[in-house]
Amino acid sequence: MITRRSFLTAGALVVAVPVGTAAGPASAAPGTELPDLAPTVFVRVDHHGRVVATVPKPDTGQGVRTMAAVLVAEELAVEVADVTLEQALGNTARYGSQSVGNSMSSRHITQPLRTASATARCLLVAAAAARWQVPVAECVARRGRVEHPRRRPLRYRELVGDAAAIDPATVPVTLTPPDQWRLIGRTPAGRADARAIVTGRARYGAESAPPGSLIAVVARPAWIGARVDTVDHAAALAVVGVVAVVRLTPPGDGQGGVAVVATSTAAALRGRDALRVTWTGGNPTADSRAWLADLETALPPLTGTPDVLRVFRLPLLAHAPMEPMNATAHVTASEVRVWAPVQNPGGLRTQLAAQLGRPEAEVTVTPTLAGGAFGRRIEIDPVQEAVACSRTVGRPVTVRWTRDDDTRHDSYRPMSVHRLGATLGPDGVPTGRVHHVATWPLTVSAPFSNPAVVRASGDHFPYAVPGEVSVTLRPAPLRTGFWRSVYAGQFAYAEECFLGEIARRGGHDQVDLRRRLLPAPSRLRAVLDAAAVRAPAPDAGQSRGVACHFEYDSAIAVIVTADPAARKVLRVTAAVDVGVPIHPSGVVAQVEGTVIDALSTVLGAQITVRDGAVVQSSFRDYAWARITDCPEIDVVLVRSDAPIGGLGELAYPPAAAAIATALAGSGEPVTGMPYGVEVG
Template identity: 85%
Template sequence: MIARRTLLRSGALVVAVPVVLPLGAEAPALAPTVFVRVDAQGRVVATVPKPDTGQGVRTMAAVLVAEELAVEVADVTLEQAPGDTARYGSQSVGNSMSSRHITGPLRAASATARCLLVAAAAARWQVPVAECVARGGRVEHPRRRALPYRALVADAAALDPATVPVTLTPPERWRLIGRTPAGRSDARAVVTGRAAYGVESAPAGRLVAVVARPQWIGAVVDTVDDAAARAVAGVVAVVRLVPPGAGQGGVAVVATSTAAALRGRDALRVTWTGGTPTADSRAWLADLEAALPPLTGTFDAQRVYRLPLLAHAPMEPMNATADVTADAVRVWAPVQNPGGLRTTLAAQLGRPDTQVHVTPTLAGGAFGRRIEIDPVQEAVACSQAVGRPVTVRWTRDDDTRHDSYRPMSAHRLAATLGPDGVPTTRVHQVATWPLTVSPPFANPAVVRASGDHFPYAVPGEVSVTLRPAPLRTGFWRSVYAGQFAYAEECFLGELARRGGHDPIAVRRRLLPEGSRLRAVLDAAALEAGTPVGSSRSQHSRAAACHLEYDSAIAVVVDADPTARRVRRVTVAVDVGVPIHPSGVVAQVEGAVLDALSTVLGAQITVRNGAVVQSSFRDYAWARITDCPDIDVVLVRSDAPIGGLGELAYPPAAAAIATALAGGGGPVTGMPYGVEVG
């Protein structure tokens, strides 16, 4: 079999790849901070503190640096920062924080470098700084010959930054921020197979491990007969993994190749003990619904919504490589928090931070799963056992059946209505599980703060009841907001339909005039235009809004309920300044397709103690034939730069479900029209 990258590299297309200096390389350079440097050849190098899990943070960094240093995006060489919070600050990619965290530091560092270069040129020419301008990788003066950056680096590096006034490029002079042409800085590398993901970033000579995992939820290893596995050609070792320090637990087979490791795992004879071999997710959901407190008072409408377990399902399954030696621990992995991982590993292994080196790789999706470090712990345990670098590879089935799932939840919503059928008060009761991977989420107040972002002028009460989680649960794109907002927006959509109200008009009425949400809702409605279709059986329109991460979004969905087909999704989003507009559009499109998938049928169910689904063949993610037209409108505002990665999922899911319901009945769960649990 020819690997994809081997095939791509063998083609006639020749791609020039910029040479990247090793991190920490010693050379004369202008480096105002750890984030930006201009080397002796005048090359601009940006160190990206956050890992790229598909959200395009590297491209965003290149745009910011190129803007302030007056060069083109293609002129910026990107380096990925290693895990080191002391040098780079928070490196976590979560809570849609990447753009909000990196924009200020990268712009400031780049602007400082530009002002130092201009000051160096002005000093050499003995002219006022105000007469000089940086443009196209050089400093220009109307009466002097322009000087390239490389001719000024040494002089600029010798200046005291405290003596040089630094000014950011004002918005009216931006060439790139908010105006970048479509495309990502790493697109060519990705499509030609040159981009290195987790399993491709390991050192030469590494071994490969796969893990035999519990056959039912909560089980641990009882006995292991590994004689047949050790007899498989290529198998080097069999390692018993004990949680929590070695991940989720199981038995790892370490071999010279993935194929040998899989054959060895098939030959293992493992018995399991403990756990809940009779667990059933239908019973879990019934327990959550029973935990909802009884309603007190009189209401004109009420509804219960049931939401299932969801797996993360990134395109790149979990993996990690570790090389543990007497004097160092080296890790290569697609992770969401390399700095935090470094600190955690140092503490777990009793090593100083200086001995732990984490190299974050490009990740093929994350969605909250790669905040967790269990694949890294497995790789570290295997490397310790064999004394060599080891890559732990999860299969797609491993990824689906041993994930940390989005919790199930049950929601009871009730409302009193005015004479016109518009809600005047509301109640939202939630019964769910905490996130087992994050202890703070054992607090109902934390769960509510994560999920409750109801934006409309309808006063009410929100309560959260937590039941013990019967399996591993974790962060999933939008965390609890994806559940709270789904129930709230579906209920509001039902009330609007019941009262004969247009779904957009009723929301406009309940949103403050002049608000960001009102603006994006109006923009989405304008773009969506007049509904197409001659009857309700052929056309149904729904809308939903969401305000979170310092951003605002509105979604309008047109669907054909009879065909169970979403025709068009129109989204208007306000993230303040969209640093990389095509990246914003891509993030929204991806979240819409996640929403479509979970509304149409994707869910995780448990029967006889085990997860039923095993891969995309039965964890039904949307196919190309399911995809609607998606139109994204960027609404610019003076608000601070907001987050985006998780923003679109909650309103998109609610609007899609409500549109599909059409005149055929209310939404009562997710997936819509399918048994939940």
């Protein structure tokens, strides 16, 4: 049963004014409408009986809106299609943390949404029982109405007024028990907003600008760390449609540049081409190969003589979301309005208010659908650029990054070098290990300047092999930021590839060796066994890669079958335990998407720097997997009694490691990412 305290902490209580008596239907004064039933800010049943869920987190592709619809429909005894979804504006005080990161969406929204919906249901049932003058226990909510064996069913719209007049603290509230769930963990439905997305009615960032908005593109630094020296904007201002040229000096870690504001994207791009900008400072001779060598020299001296020793080199990676960075802002004397695909609308609102010296009440942040994020949209530099442009021209401005902008001016996943050593027992099973890491901090987040924080983010080694792990940080020579799975994608990649090599050297089966080193029983053992049962044995000429990972209170095991000679991944089997899979098909989609990221980075996608600039500019040379590269992907859901776990980043580390190990086969061992390609 939900206590008064737990109910009140689940959301802001809406106080309802009594509009009727317990014995009869509510009535409204002429010309007025009955109130909505809104037990918290997350859920309401309006006076027409319509169920509305306010989604506090932005949807960046992880399906948080669909999860919200499933949770609310379950507890309010309606169908998913009966739930109207509304996206919350940025407001931390009202909705709590709105950050989408660290695979927290499902864990953050589940309890508040279930509690609010269950409260609304119990109030509706109590109102019906009072109307009928029967015990509450004889009444049941079903299909958007309250039923009783000897009474005419009452639809929610007939009960909203009475229910809104009841003090929620006087009604016992009980969540629907798992054995009565119709939808949670059971629904085969797709995304709640799928039809709007595929028909083009859904609006992403750059499509959400108000009428009359101008367009801006930015001339960005010619080399890493450069700042604007001089600007000759005469030719740019002469371009038809160009309205203004704005020199950008964003606060914090922004890169700066010169924005051209115009009436159309084409005019803005022509104006940018016409600019004459000189740059100063930075490092015009930077080379990522030298950075990698510097990291390798930063590794601490090796003590002892391991039986197996391997060095892994991992590259820079760009985020490459399908929707490049963009933001729209309108700054006036009385308010600041922003429309943007962001990962933390509430935090953005607070940051903008502080930077602009405005009260938060004057700042409105409307989060839009995002065409991917992967950690990049936690940063606010596109919004800062739009705000600066709008302040200059006095009109709403949409800043659009081109694909080249997005690739060459990202905040990249840091490079890293890993040295792993292992001592082996007589049977070839590891008995001790050492893992030394040299990498860079995340420049966009101060806590990650601490090696202990980097280690805590990356070191999730699950096997019973004692050892030493150390992290050495060198100053980052360019902007670095959160990238899907952060440091775990680097630590676990090296560790699992290394364990795969040890298994081959000792003649051990990849699955059997891991089973020996994992505690039993454990959730990791369970998913490993499930994947092993599901994955077919490799045919002649094929090889297998295996990897496990536990993070975000979730467990996953990945088994990959590949044809090393053809450099082709054939099949990926992933068994995952996220506790309660709120929306099973969403779990499958998340794992599938992460596997494609892993495949892409193992097969060849990396960012390199030559002569001070990023070489890659788009998907033509930052080579993400094509359809012809994609294997069969089989996702197995392993259910457990564990609390709801996170998922968005979970599959990347083991999928990348298992893919690389399978591609290596019995040939050249894995020593980096991409596999078989020069790193850096």
